Amino acid sequence: MAKLGLTAMMVVALALVATAATLAHAVADNPEKVDEWFNRLSNAKRKSTRLHFYFHDTLSGQNPMAVRVTEATLTRKSPTSFGVINMIDNPLTEGPEPESPLMGRAQGFYGFDRLESLGLLMNVNLVFTSPKYNSSTLSIMGHNSALEIYREMHIIGGTGFFWLATGIATGKTYFLNHTTGDAVVEYNVIAMHH
Numbered sequence: 001m002a003k004l005g006l007t008a009m010m011v012v013a014l015a016l017v018a019t020a021a022t023l024a025h026a027v028a029d030n031p032e033k034v035d036e037w038f039n040r041l042s043n044a045k046r047k048s049t050r051l052h053f054y055f056h057d058t059l060s061g062q063n064p065m066a067v068r069v070t071e072a073t074l075t076r077k078s079p080t081s082f083g084v085i086n087m088i089d090n091p092l093t094e095g096p097e098p099e100s101p102l103m104g105r106a107q108g109f110y111g112f113d114r115l116e117s118l119g120l121l122m123n124v125n126l127v128f129t130s131p132k133y134n135s136s137t138l139s140i141m142g143h144n145s146a147l148e149i150y151r152e153m154h155i156i157g158g159t160g161f162f163w164l165a166t167g168i169a170t171g172k173t174y175f176l177n178h179t180t181g182d183a184v185v186e187y188n189v190i191a192m193h194h
Contacts, residue, residue: 041164041194044194046192046193046194047192047193047194048167048190048191048192048193049161049162049189049190049191049193050188050189050190050191051103051187051188051189051191052186052187052188052189053092053093053094053103053104053186053187053189054092054093054094054095054096054100054174054184054185054186054187055090055092055106055171055184055185055186055187056090056091056092056093056098056183056184057088057090057181057182057183057184057185058090058182059086059180059181059182060177060180060181060182065088065089065090065091066086066087066088066090067086067087067088068084068085068086069085069086069087069109070083070084070085071083071084071085072084075112078112078115080112080114080115080116080117080118080119081112081118082112082113082114082115083111083112084111084112085109085110085111085112086109086110086111087108087109088106088107088108088109088110088124089105089106089107090105090106090107091104091105091106092104092105092106092126092128092187096174096175096184096186101130102129102130103128103129103130104126104127104128104129104130104133105126105127105129106124106125106126106127107124107125107127108122108123108124108125109123109124110122110123110124110144113143117145117147118145118146118147119143119144119145119146120143120144120146121142121143121144122140122141122142122143122144122153123140123141124139124140124141125137125138125139125140126138126139126140126189128161132161133160133161133162134160135159135160136158136159136160136161136162137158137159137160137162138155138157138158138162138165138167138169138189138191139155139156139157139158139165140153140154140155140156140169141153141154141156142154144171146173149172149173150170150171150172151170151171151172152168152169152170153168153169153170153171154166154167154168154169155167155168155169155189155191158191158193161193162191162193163193163194164193164194165191165192165193166191166192166193167189167190167191167192167193168189168190169187169188169189170187170188170189171185171186171187172185172186172187173185173186174186
């Protein structure tokens with residue numbers, strides 16, 4: 001059990017470092033520009049942006065984009081995979097097909113966090129590569145009740161086009177392979193930002 005606690009602490013520490021590195025990178029590019037923008041913030045109106053994309057979570061095959069990085073000692077006995085943590089670098093596409101135009105990538109991790117039913121703790125950065133939002137990010141953190149039809153997760157921040165974002169991301173499973181765990185999830189996002 002102590003090993004599980006230490007592993008969980010390491011994963012949280014890595015998530016904090018990754019988030020800090022993303023924010024530091026944005027400031028390091030041009031600190032004067034960020035300071036100037038922040039001074040004008042009190043007079044700025046918030047904008048809202050709606051996004052729609054498909055999240056491809058591939059655990060199987062020769063090139064998986066979601067890999068198991070740890071599990072608890074009780075995971076193999078758990079019907080909910082409690083204690084598993086997967087690191088991801090999943091494509092976000094315009095349509096549900098893998099060959100659909102790429103909008104960006106979902107990078108971060110999710111952990112199976114429920115003993116009684118299937119649920120995930122998501123800590124994911126949506127890194128956009130499409131021309132309008134290129135290199136901008138939205139950060140999602142929250143509970144994902146994976147077996148519900150619709151799931152809601154919080155947007156807790158953003159960079160670039162999405163500075164100081166808040167909002168909501170709703171997910172709906174489009175496809176799930178029960179044998180491999182591969183899934184395609186349709187997302188609708190509403191982000192409020194400056």
